[in-house]
Amino acid sequence: MLLRYAFQRLLSAIPTLMVMVFIAFYLVHSAPGGPFDTEKVIAPEVRANLDRLYHLDQPLHKQFIYYLRSIMRGDLGPSFRYRDYSVNDLIAAGFPVSFKLGAAAMSLAVIIGSLLGMFAALYRNSVVDNTIQLFSVTGIAIPGFVIAPVMILLFSIDLKWLPAGGWQIGRWSDWVLPVIALALPQIAYIARLMRGSMIDVLNSVYIRAAYAKGLPTSLILRRHAFKPAFLPVLSYLGPASAGIITGSVVIEQIFSIPGIGRYFVQGAINRDYTLVLGVVVVYGILVIFANLVVDLLYAWLDPKVEY
Amino acid sequence: MCILDVEDLSVKYATRSGLLTAVNHISFSLMQGTTLGIVGESGSGKSQLAMALMGLLDTSARQTGKIIFDGQTISDFDRTQRRHINGNRIAMVFQDPMSALNPYLSLATQMTEVLMVHQQMRYKQALEQSITMLAECGIDEPKTRIHSYPHEFSGGMRQRILIATALLCRPALLIADEPTTALDVSMQAQILDLLKQVQHQQKMTLIVITHDFGVVASLCDQVMVMYGGQVMEYGLVAELLQQPLHPYTQGLLESMPTLKKTGKQLYSMPGDPPDPVYLPQGCPFEPRCRQRLAECKTIKPEPVIAENAGMVFCHAAS
Numbered sequence A: 001m002l003l004r005y006a007f008q009r010l011l012s013a014i015p016t017l018m019v020m021v022f023i024a025f026y027l028v029h030s031a032p033g034g035p036f037d038t039e040k041v042i043a044p045e046v047r048a049n050l051d052r053l054y055h056l057d058q059p060l061h062k063q064f065i066y067y068l069r070s071i072m073r074g075d076l077g078p079s080f081r082y083r084d085y086s087v088n089d090l091i092a093a094g095f096p097v098s099f100k101l102g103a104a105a106m107s108l109a110v111i112i113g114s115l116l117g118m119f120a121a122l123y124r125n126s127v128v129d130n131t132i133q134l135f136s137v138t139g140i141a142i143p144g145f146v147i148a149p150v151m152i153l154l155f156s157i158d159l160k161w162l163p164a165g166g167w168q169i170g171r172w173s174d175w176v177l178p179v180i181a182l183a184l185p186q187i188a189y190i191a192r193l194m195r196g197s198m199i200d201v202l203n204s205v206y207i208r209a210a211y212a213k214g215l216p217t218s219l220i221l222r223r224h225a226f227k228p229a230f231l232p233v234l235s236y237l238g239p240a241s242a243g244i245i246t247g248s249v250v251i252e253q254i255f256s257i258p259g260i261g262r263y264f265v266q267g268a269i270n271r272d273y274t275l276v277l278g279v280v281v282v283y284g285i286l287v288i289f290a291n292l293v294v295d296l297l298y299a300w301l302d303p304k305v306e307y
Numbered sequence B: 001m002c003i004l005d006v007e008d009l010s011v012k013y014a015t016r017s018g019l020l021t022a023v024n025h026i027s028f029s030l031m032q033g034t035t036l037g038i039v040g041e042s043g044s045g046k047s048q049l050a051m052a053l054m055g056l057l058d059t060s061a062r063q064t065g066k067i068i069f070d071g072q073t074i075s076d077f078d079r080t081q082r083r084h085i086n087g088n089r090i091a092m093v094f095q096d097p098m099s100a101l102n103p104y105l106s107l108a109t110q111m112t113e114v115l116m117v118h119q120q121m122r123y124k125q126a127l128e129q130s131i132t133m134l135a136e137c138g139i140d141e142p143k144t145r146i147h148s149y150p151h152e153f154s155g156g157m158r159q160r161i162l163i164a165t166a167l168l169c170r171p172a173l174l175i176a177d178e179p180t181t182a183l184d185v186s187m188q189a190q191i192l193d194l195l196k197q198v199q200h201q202q203k204m205t206l207i208v209i210t211h212d213f214g215v216v217a218s219l220c221d222q223v224m225v226m227y228g229g230q231v232m233e234y235g236l237v238a239e240l241l242q243q244p245l246h247p248y249t250q251g252l253l254e255s256m257p258t259l260k261k262t263g264k265q266l267y268s269m270p271g272d273p274p275d276p277v278y279l280p281q282g283c284p285f286e287p288r289c290r291q292r293l294a295e296c297k298t299i300k301p302e303p304v305i306a307e308n309a310g311m312v313f314c315h316a317a318s
């Protein structure tokens, strides 16, 4: 049952992906300039050869068909800029880094965000609650590209506690700042979401009924209140994964992390069409997949959902 | 033996528009094994009284007065002490069966936890007892049904489940807040029969909150009529329904549809219930009363003991 549902969802994701590739393709090509417009002047014959090699001499819709055919085979094409590498190679190198960064930020956001929201709801209108709420509002309002430089200034340059960037195997200190910077807006949002839903749940009749049964408060919170309060947070994790991805593009750039987010930025600057599109395809698949996982988890947690 | 003794109980809230009085100086006592009906219009403080008895008022509530249950002054108990009584010696069935069960937990979880907490039972034993109790309360195939979730049951079934859960520890006192209001007529009759039957079997003391004098007539020994957070009249059901002394009780009974009254125009009491923030100085019913006297506006009526040992709070009745 669950498997069939998951399979159907994956199938229905294919047209979504195609539309996404289509839009991204035309957007990238509509940007002025091309991959071979550099300061160095290239001889016209060489230029014509290059254009032919990469099908750039063909009309745009033909190029799109070529590209679509190629990605259907799982081939994201050659990189225009890093001549010796295919886009598949570049993504295979960068993806694990980006994925670890994103997964760490997401886990941190869910755990810390839910805990903060829960405490705020339990000690409603107290100093604890007001502090958490203030943090939430600021965290949601201030974007990652402001938080990250401030954190670098404070913890790397002033206090010299943590490195300002880089990503070396096995060096944990490299993770701290980027993961926190990436997670912070999500922590803030999840805390606010969790606070609201927890307050609603705590005011519900079934929680009062649980108290009337004489159950200990810890059991009521753990068994009766946590799951219903967490479900809205769970549904938010689909959009949150998209937020983490957008954030990681900026964060990888600021902290010089060799993930696909950095290729995305570099590719866009260099008009490296295939690289940009390749990253878009990977991001699209990730978001679709995250939403699927969230929906499956929801169906598993909520007995009322039928699929 | 007197099982419950309520002395001068009040519940107040500080609200933005002023001090709200939900329950206003209520006293009564109940003998073990008897059934008390509490009747009154919406907002008269019935549920607040029940919540006070359960020790489940919001933290913003200010409660005064004494509640003595089985010789213990439970109104002085702290949360942990109360916890051992709730669900164990005093149980409650909530007003709305659709929302009083946790939609995310199976019946098995919601029932067994009561026995596991109060009687230190193992899960298996608790499950067996819960199944027996469901069967006693009229749920078919309880062995399989107990693993279902609340949304798989109709309103009437859920009310049975709530009653079964409340009865698990064989409480000495059961408070049922409008146990039949949300149900259709035939289901109402079944639930009333169920309550009557378990009350009889277990010699349980029962407090039933209702709008419906039909429920009172079929289930209760005594009845308390509330208005504006106060007691208007208190007495034995047989006598009070035959011969209501308070103009408010009379009005309520007259405005009740019965088969005998078909065709005739029903009486409809003029005016609205009082705002609990601005309760009048005298009798709260005075603005709507057909028999009001000059002193009703300013002087709170003292209880008048009627010939039938009932009690009425009314200047006109003395």
Ligand SMILES: Nc1ncnc2c1ncn2[C@@H]1O[C@H](COP(=O)(O)OP(=O)(O)OP(=O)(O)O)[C@@H](O)[C@H]1O
Binding pocket: B013, B015, B020, B021, B022, B040, B041, B042, B043, B044, B045, B046, B047, B048, B049, B058, B095, B276
């Ligand atoms: N937490 C609260 N804060 C302030 N006022 C409250 C609170 N809870 C209840 N009240 C007020 O107390 C009064 C009595 O409410 P209660 O629920 O006891 O009425 P009721 O007799 O049970 O009515 P119904 O028949 O509709 O269930 C109402 O005016 C209500 O607004």
Ligand SMILES: [Mg+2]
Binding pocket: B046, B047, B048, B095, B177
């Ligand atoms: Mg009520």
